[in-house]
Amino acid sequence: xxxxxxxxxxxSPQELRAAALETVLIEKGLAxxxxxxxxxxxxEHEIGPQNGARMVARAWVDPAYRERLLRDxxxxxxxxxxxGSEGDHMRAVENTPDVHNVIVCTxxxxxxxxxxxxxxxxxxxxxxxxRVVREPRAVLAEFGLELADDVEIxxxxxxxxxxxxxxxxxxxxxxxxxxxELAGLVTRDCMIGVAVPRVGAAA
Amino acid sequence: MHDLGGRQGFxxxxxxxxxxxxxxxxxGRVHGMSETADVGPGFRHAxxxxxxxxxxxxxxxxxxxxxxxxxxxxHGFFTREDLAAAAERIAxxxxxxxRSDPEAAREARAMLxxxxxxxxxAPAPRYxxxxxxxxxxxxxxxxxxxxxxxxxxxxxxxRVHAPMPLLDVYESQDGLVRPEAWYTVAFPAGALWEVExxxxxxxxxxxxxxxxxx
Numbered sequence: 275x276x277x278x279x280x281x282x283x284x285x286s287p288q289e290l291r292a293a294a295l296e297t298v299l300i301e302k303g304l305a306x307x308x309x310x311x312x313x314x315x316x317x318e319h320e321i322g323p324q325n326g327a328r329m330v331a332r333a334w335v336d337p338a339y340r341e342r343l344l345r346d347x348x349x350x351x352x353x354x355x356x357x358g359s360e361g362d363h364m365r366a367v368e369n370t371p372d373v374h375n376v377i378v379c380t381x382x383x384x385x386x387x388x389x390x391x392x393x394x395x396x397x398x399x400x401x402x403x404x405r406v407v408r409e410p411r412a413v414l415a416e417f418g419l420e421l422a423d424d425v426e427i428x429x430x431x432x433x434x435x436x437x438x439x440x441x442x443x444x445x446x447x448x449x450x451x452x453x454x455e456l457a458g459l460v461t462r463d464c465m466i467g468v469a470v471p472r473v474g475a476a477a
Numbered sequence: 478m479h480d481l482g483g484r485q486g487f488x489x490x491x492x493x494x495x496x497x498x499x500x501x502x503x504x505g506r507v508h509g510m511s512e513t514a515d516v517g518p519g520f521r522h523a524x525x526x527x528x529x530x531x532x533x534x535x536x537x538x539x540x541x542x543x544x545x546x547x548x549x550x551x552h553g554f555f556t557r558e559d560l561a562a563a564a565e566r567i568a569x570x571x572x573x574x575x576r577s578d579p580e581a582a583r584e585a586r587a588m589l590x591x592x593x594x595x596x597x598x599a600p601a602p603r604y605x606x607x608x609x610x611x612x613x614x615x616x617x618x619x620x621x622x623x624x625x626x627x628x629x630x631x632x633x634x635x636r637v638h639a640p641m642p643l644l645d646v647y648e649s650q651d652g653l654v655r656p657e658a659w660y661t662v663a664f665p666a667g668a669l670w671e672v673e674x675x676x677x678x679x680x681x682x683x684x685x686x687x688x689x690x691x
Contacts, residue, residue, distance in 0.1 A: 283567075288536075288538075289503040292504075292506050293503070294560050294561075294563040295507075295546060295560060295563075296506055296510060298549075298555045298560055300576045302555055304514045304549075305514040305581075306578030307576055308578060309582045309584070309585040311582070313509035313512045313513060313585050314506070317498045317499070318498055318499070318505070321589060352591035355590070357590055357591030358589040358591060359588050359589055380480070380626070381480055381481075381521075381622065381624055382524075387589075392498040394492065394493065394496050395537070396490050396492045398537045400481050400484075400487050403481040405487060407626065407679050408482075408485075408666070417490070423675050426677065428677070429666075429677060429680070430680050430681075431679060431680070431681045432682065433622045433681050433682050433683065434644070434659055434682035435638075436638070436682055463492075
């Protein structure tokens with residue numbers, strides 16, 4: 275602990291409350307500093323949508339992997355070393371010219387952490403959770419995604435033990451791209467289903 | 478208040494560009510505490526019991542803070558007074574104490590990697606793919622994984638899953654494990670609400686206790 279930390283007083287009520295809780299958990303032997311550090315470090319440096327993007331790109335170039343991903347997404351994630359908390363059971367749902375998938379958790383904020391990381395605030399917020407099951411086209415339009423009327427929208431409400439990830443369609447004009455370049459097209463929002471990959475879009 | 482599916486009156490979905498995993502360091506600490514400190518079952522039920530206005534006006538990680546505090550107190554791991562006394566010391570400038578436990582840190586890392594899964598036995602599933610089912614109208618007291626917007630709705634079984642503990646009883650009844658079959662069920666949104674055209678499909682994972690034959 276540096277001098278600076280020692281004297282840094284909490285700046286917000288939430289920070290004070292969290293520090294008080296950590297103090298009690300440490301003093302009662304219920305938590306350890308390094309275990310908490312390990313979790314923070316993993317989510318800040320290892321776990322995030324780049325993991326899911328690698329799986330999507332692999333599925334685009336390797337039909338056998340795509341098949342495994344659609345059959346058992348947790349198994350396909352484990353092949354690349356991803357899994358664990360909030361991703362022990364996962365299902366990939368595939369967009370096609372006729373079907374567009376979007377994921378939500380109306381009761382809470384369930385999300386496939388190992389492959390997409392911590393959910394964005396909007397995913398956890400009441401407007402998204404309340405509205406996307408009822409008016410998905412209006413919500414997708416707010417993200418700039420307009421779908422043709424003949425595309426069926428499937429909204430997956432993650433209410434039990436499965437966590438969902440959308441397998442988007444590979445965009446046109448990507449035939450010569452490497453797997454790594456393809457992964458760069460796949461944003462977090464594409465795997466939630468509120469966007470689709472576009473050539474030239476930043477990951 | 479948490480059962481938000483289909484509720485009206487909320488505004489636009491506001492996305493934040495380049496959002497970090499944790500907006501403030503305390504959020505990461507709360508995530509780490511929640512994943513590693515065992516203060517008993519009932520994580521979500523503790524959040525769901527929050528006062529509705531507070532639920533809607535506090536952040537995700539404030540919900541988590543509430544859950545760890547509530548369960549820790551209810552299960553006798555610490556008291557409200559312990560938290561208040563610690564807050565006083567922190568506010569006066571004391572640092573958060575440190576404690577090293579390399580084994581716990583190793584376990585924390587292992588939890589965020591592929592890991593073996595338990596299997597459960599339960600009576601054979603009562604429904605099969607393609608069966609029409611009706612969601613129960615009478616929801617259980619306490620925690621339930623059956624969203625309220627589906628009460629009484631008819632859907633079609635899209636997939637049957639191997640048994641897992643019904644989280645309604647696990648969360649509400651102090652970790653009681655009661656495995657049963659569960660299903661992904663497809664509902665035409667137009668059967669739930671008057672919806673924008675063309676209609677869409679909602680797919681929800683429901684345990685057998687949430688369903689009855691049609």
